[in-house]
Amino acid sequence: MLNKKSPLPLYAQIEENIKGQIQEGAFKPGDPIPSERELTSTYQVSRMTVRQAVLNLVKNGLLYREKGKGTFVSEEKIEQPLQGLTSFTEDMRSRGMEPGNELISFERVIPSFDIADKLGLEIQEEVFFVKRIRYADHKPMAIESTYLPSKLFPALTEQVVQGSLYDYIASQMLIIGQASQSIEAGLASTDEAELLQIEEPSAVLKIERLSYLTTGTPFEVVHSTYRADRYKFRSEIKR
Incomplete structure (x- = not known):
């Protein structure tokens, strides 16, 4: 799913992929996204790379985290x-x-x-x-x-x-x-x-x-x- 020869960093490619899934309705507001471990396995990258992608999506408001529960798709502000x-x-x-x-x-x-x-x-x-x-x-x-x-x-x-x-x-x-x-x-x-x-x-x-x-x-x-x-x-x- 990722192009390792692309000038776009791997974490940024993961961000775009998750964004696309949200836009296509694969993940709806309030839905949990897969855990870091699952995403690491899916994208075949390090956990640090996955964490950077998820953190950026949280910072940009597309995802939010709840303590002890996980990471979820944000609802419209x-x-x-x-x-x-x-x-x-x-x-x-x-x-x-x-x-x-x-x-x-x-x-x-x-x-x-x-x-x-x-x-x-x-x-x-x-x-x-x-x-x-x-x-x-x-x-x-x-x-x-x-x-x-x-x-x-x-x-x-x-x-x-x-x-x-x-x-x-x-x-x-x-x-x-x-x-x-x-x-x-x-x-x-x-x-x-x-x-x-x-x-x-x-x-x-x-x-x-x-x-x-x-x-x-x-x-x-x-x-x-x-x-x-x-x-x-x-x-x-x-x-």
Whole structure:
């Protein structure tokens, strides 16, 4: 199957071969690919060569690895437009996917100076700290850590944050206005990799959002870690 006289390295030929099989439907999204040992036997090359090919396909997002389970064909990435302010729940529902949460932490805390400053709080004013794993069709997509001023949401409960926070905010007769958001690339920490069910180190998207009500009052700071193999952002730019 491989041309050892070709100027194209063997690992690159294996990459192209596996890509072709995915495009032809031999491997479908979610399907496991053969183990390194099986690929070594199939292509009659060293395990190091196979590993390089698979690693490149993982880096390029065509494959993903799950700890202790193997390597699988990636599903199409969820595309998020950078225009418009929507919640994770709204995003998933608009795509016909089932949103879900797993609550990791819910507590009232004194925030750091940086968080208090962004939320316009006085010293010792408390916030609700909410940490959740966000799911799409029962698969982990992101980890969200949210800080909400307790004076704005005194009746907030664990039950409420199991659903959509934005739906709850609307029910309190508060109108969400706008947000500022920053996005940067990073590598998953050990804890993040475990929660997102990805290998360490894997590429992730780190997002920080500061959101305001229409009155200009800041109501949340959100730090999110998204799986880079499942999520991408799109923007339209006009001159």
